Amino acid sequence: MVAKQPLLRRIVIAFVVMTFCVSGLFSLSIVAVVHFIEENLVSQELNEELEGVLQHDLANGLPPRLDSRTRFFASDLPRYTTPPQFAKAEQGFSEVVDETQAFYIFRSDIGGQSFFLVQEQQEFEERETALYRAVVAGFVLSVILSWILGLWLARKIVAPVVRLASQVRHRDQLHQLAPNIAPDYADDEVGHLAQAFDSTLGQLRKSLERERLFTSDVSHELRTPLMVINSSCELLDVATNLEPRQRDKVQRIKRATDEMNSLVQTFMLLARATSSDSIEGGRVTLRAVADEQSTRWGGMIREKGLTFEMVDQGANDTCYNLTFLRTVMSNLLRNALHYTEAGGVRLVLMADGFCVVDSGVGIPLEQHEQMFKPFVRGQQSRGEGLGLGLSLVKRICSHEDWVVSVKNLEPSGSEFRVFLKPAE
Template sequence: MEFKQSLAQRIIIAFALMSALVAGAFAVGIVFTVHLVEEKLISAGLGGDLRRLLLMDNVSDWSHRPEPDQIFYFSGGPGDFELPRDLRHLNPGFHEVFREHLSYHAMVEIVDGRHYVLLQDQSDFEERERILFAVVLVGFVLSLVLAVFLGWVLARKVMAPVVRLARQVRHRDQLLGLAPPLAPDYAADEVGELAVAFDATLGRLRQALNRERLFTSDVSHELRTPLMILASSCELLLENPGLDQRGRAQVERIARACAEMRELVQTFLMLARAQHEDASMSPQQTLSEVADGLVSLWRQPIETKGLKMIFEPGAPQSIRYNATLLHAVMGNLLRNALHYTESGFIRLALMDTGFVVEDSGVGIPEEKREAMFEPFVRGNEKRGEGLGLGLSLVQRICENQGWNVSLANMEPNGCRFQVDLTQST
């Protein structure tokens, strides 16, 4: 499992590790140096004491000559001065000897084949070592705490311009054409170079969005005239009394397609503007009004296909929504249900602040469910009709209006689309 830390955390960890290495090296060096120097001093002092004892003329009484914390032995010595068996193997020089529960420093000399050993209790030395270890450990811990604190302070200062730049880039007005450049607010350093790169990228993104809006607006505007001509021609044909039943049905189908195309063009035009403040200029309708119009429009095609149209009007709130966009969302979901349902039913149910469209169609495979709202993704590629743009348009409209659309499969088959029209904050 890979752990991902933020840049600030990495700075703090780097400071802590660097402090641990440096402070650890210094601590080990101090302990080793003090231990070595103290052993050298003790060895020199103990050696001097042993040589002083060997140079004394009167060797008949040794009891008063060693220091209080020292014990003197020599081979062949009288009584307590006799060299013990556990010290006879020691070579000349300085040693550390453990006897019973105590430890001693020992200095050994051999003169004329005779072994002389002087022991000195090292309890004071060990106590000083323990104090030294405690001081070094406390210093090591304090250095780590100080390093973490300094790393935190430095990380805040280093990351402050980066955090500020991230907030500026995320601002919703950054894609507007009049948005000021970011680079002048920063020094000519790495963060400044990052701001320059963001300016270049955002500039290209603004140009692409502007081209998209212009293209959508131009196409929507140019399509209105031929659609009006088609609609007028259909009206004239329907007034012709000599038109037979089959021809009249075809003309009505063309007229219905023209009406849907006009609504689709208007929807694209509104999405191209993408300005919520223009919503008051658009036609407003309640959820019930939009649903009644679409049920009357789609009931005949649905029942002609042999399906059952179920409409549950419920008791939705009398909130007025953008009629064009709400009509596009609900109409695309009904069209999608009709396209993928061969038998059974299509159900439209209104709720308090939303609606549900259910069908008994082929359903959507689990592996495609998350991608169904992407452009050019279709539930069943074997069907020749449709480009897979209907659900993408639904998702885009919902994001633009702050609505929420969700997809779930029905049992044993079919789909359930739920749209929540509550404005997201």
């Protein structure tokens, strides 16, 4: 897998690598040229000079006419005895370098005799070493400067992209009156990207607005028939000629109507732009909602042959949004009722939230995240739901900055825990 690197770092790395390659190639070329000159031109010069000594000086009985840095040796001429350090030199051009001295040697074998021309090159070697050091220093300096220059240029190049990312990431971009981004940028690749973001954000704004209007309109239109049904149930409930079974049916209709009314209110609040608008749902303590939901669901849970218990482990007096808290707790208790066939259900109140514990079938670990997505139901589905209950719980918690989690219990069952953010 290719490691993901920030764009700025990738530009700097590319800049440094390019400089490393170009500067390295240039440095190696300098070394190669110096070596070529040293081996070929010096070799040619020494060869011509040795031929002049042999053909003109020695042939005429004259001593070799050489400068102070160059000496002549021969294998069979006692006057020009070859020192041991030069005797093993190879045919042609070679170098001998020790700790204190350096020599060029040119050896020529003629008629069984070996002739040597030796030239001191200490000064040239020192200059060559200085040149190599300068090349290495220049190479290192060029890489360092390329890193500094690359970093400066990368920041200049990436700055529009960083600014564009910051603008797109800002939550106000989803506001209907948010201005377009593209006019702030030049007509280049970044400007084209900004135009694409403007187009996508515009479509997203329209989609969100349609969703808000639809949710608000539908919720508003449902209120009237729900109010009619609810008032009709209240009138039927006070009638004295209803049989117990009929009265029970009326109560179930009324509970369903109250639940639908609560969901309508929930959807209307979720359609608002910010969580601060949710204050319209009313404020209530955790204990008050728990008492209400225990009364509502406790009877149905016990009717199924299960045990129900509410445990208060120190619920605080902080007030939360009534509609949202009621919907979250109601959905979790309903979920526990549907998926529990034996044992019981517990509603536990804590200082930082609450949890619903059941002894039902549980949820496989790999499905924990999936269960909070829309239209996802457990493998052993219960009831006639569409798999929207836990999705709605997750959406409300995200809206209110609450945290919902689930874990399995041994030997069976689940625990849904909701951490409530204190109201500001």
